[in-house]
Amino acid sequence: MKRTILYNSHVKLGAKLIDFGGWEMPVQYTSISDEHLAVRNAAGLFDISHMGEVTVNGAAATEFLNHLLTNDVRKLSAGVGQYSLMCHERGGVVDDLYVFGLTGDSYFMVINASRTEADLAWMEARAAEFSRKIDLRLSDASHNYAAVALQGPRSLDILTQCFAGPSTSCKRVGKVADLKKNDLSGFTWRSVRVMISRTGYTGEDGYEIYGRAESIVEIWEALLTAGAPMGLKPCGLGARDTLRTEACYPLYGHELDENTTPIEAGLGIFVALDKGEFCGRSVLAAQKDGGTSRKLVAFKMTEKCPVPRPEFAIWRPGSDPSPIGRVTSGTQSPSLGMGIGMGYVPPELAKADTRLEIEIRGKRYPAVVVRKPIYRRA
Amino acid sequence: MSANVPAELKYTRSHEWVRVEGGVATVGITDHAQHELTDIVFVELPQLKRQLKAGEACAVVESVKTASDIYSPAGGEVLETNKAVVDNPALANTEPYAGGWFFKIKLSNPAELDSLLSAVQYTAQVTGA
Numbered sequence: 001m002k003r004t005i006l007y008n009s010h011v012k013l014g015a016k017l018i019d020f021g022g023w024e025m026p027v028q029y030t031s032i033s034d035e036h037l038a039v040r041n042a043a044g045l046f047d048i049s050h051m052g053e054v055t056v057n058g059a060a061a062t063e064f065l066n067h068l069l070t071n072d073v074r075k076l077s078a079g080v081g082q083y084s085l086m087c088h089e090r091g092g093v094v095d096d097l098y099v100f101g102l103t104g105d106s107y108f109m110v111i112n113a114s115r116t117e118a119d120l121a122w123m124e125a126r127a128a129e130f131s132r133k134i135d136l137r138l139s140d141a142s143h144n145y146a147a148v149a150l151q152g153p154r155s156l157d158i159l160t161q162c163f164a165g166p167s168t169s170c171k172r173v174g175k176v177a178d179l180k181k182n183d184l185s186g187f188t189w190r191s192v193r194v195m196i197s198r199t200g201y202t203g204e205d206g207y208e209i210y211g212r213a214e215s216i217v218e219i220w221e222a223l224l225t226a227g228a229p230m231g232l233k234p235c236g237l238g239a240r241d242t243l244r245t246e247a248c249y250p251l252y253g254h255e256l257d258e259n260t261t262p263i264e265a266g267l268g269i270f271v272a273l274d275k276g277e278f279c280g281r282s283v284l285a286a287q288k289d290g291g292t293s294r295k296l297v298a299f300k301m302t303e304k305c306p307v308p309r310p311e312f313a314i315w316r317p318g319s320d321p322s323p324i325g326r327v328t329s330g331t332q333s334p335s336l337g338m339g340i341g342m343g344y345v346p347p348e349l350a351k352a353d354t355r356l357e358i359e360i361r362g363k364r365y366p367a368v369v370v371r372k373p374i375y376r377r378a
Numbered sequence: 379m380s381a382n383v384p385a386e387l388k389y390t391r392s393h394e395w396v397r398v399e400g401g402v403a404t405v406g407i408t409d410h411a412q413h414e415l416t417d418i419v420f421v422e423l424p425q426l427k428r429q430l431k432a433g434e435a436c437a438v439v440e441s442v443k444t445a446s447d448i449y450s451p452a453g454g455e456v457l458e459t460n461k462a463v464v465d466n467p468a469l470a471n472t473e474p475y476a477g478g479w480f481f482k483i484k485l486s487n488p489a490e491l492d493s494l495l496s497a498v499q500y501t502a503q504v505t506g507a
Binding site: 027028030031032033034238242304305306307309331332334361 | 417419420422441443445
């Protein structure tokens, strides 16, 4: 298994380590519920060094990315990012990702760890057939970056303890507190440049910090020290999953895959049909107009029962001979104390308040469709 | 970590403990098991009067990440189940040998207990000694 630069830090903290897509990563340090609640109530720190990074440069970069991705990169000025999806010709998702405009015709993409190889192969094949490939430079930058995510209501207070000065590149701001959601800027850490974005995957306010391995190790330690009096805890993949499920953020391989479109997944706002031609456009346009045969819903169990988990069957209450859908993500919500999840159902059952049943170990338990996100800060 | 392994109990290889009093066995999961599972969020116990066999999967304990089967250490009829741990599954983490017990069975063949592990033997198994 691969290890990030923070592996020794995880071992030192007593983390339980698991294999996540070929990476030896911490699933928890103390308990998933404690780590989850720390993020909701104070702050949590995650190692996200396993994610992939790609840089795209050149006079044709904007045109190429607008053909490759569903969202409109022309909206991105220097130091601004957007959530986007990369689809193949049939509209199925190759990956979901974040893309940031840097300075000039230069972009920085953050892609899923489990899809780094597949994404690069896809992007390189598209670049090779691109008419303006002479004005395009695509580069796998994953080995250049380690990264951490600081998430929770106290994250700005903690970040400010370690980053006091103005930004030095991308979006020009006087201090980290001036970063708006989706902004990305270069800041200085002990004379070395790191990038900080106001982004995250937990449903809380937070920041993601990208830099060279040695800097990230120092930043990890500094943040934990500065944040301890404010309740900051190191958090593993277990809490990352319960947090993003409560926030209804998709996870590639669960809500998204090559046989699922962004429209089925309810991500139509990230598909800019009016920007012109892009890979998968015709299928996605037809779906936006004519509908899809299934829709992603969020649900909550309505009584105390076993935990709903991925792959479990979803039924309509009654005597149908077979289930009508499948759970894609499911867990016991630490914030709500109930089972929650997401799954695909026929569109007529996708309205909030629709009653469903989830089959768990041969028995069916009642659930109800809820609006996303399942958990919202009061 | 040094798990708590009370000397007067008997143990299974699958991390259940047994307390025997006059032909009735009380069963729960060990401190080692709860420590491995961490946050226990749901406990499913066998129906009353169900006839269990030694080694039969008869209950489920769920943490946030996984569902684990609990195996009956001996054969017998389910006499009682612990409502407190069903209502508050975290008891299995905080009091695995006391308030977090799971169920009681009327032993059909008390001699089966002889093949269970002693505290010393169970400790050796979990510490790999």
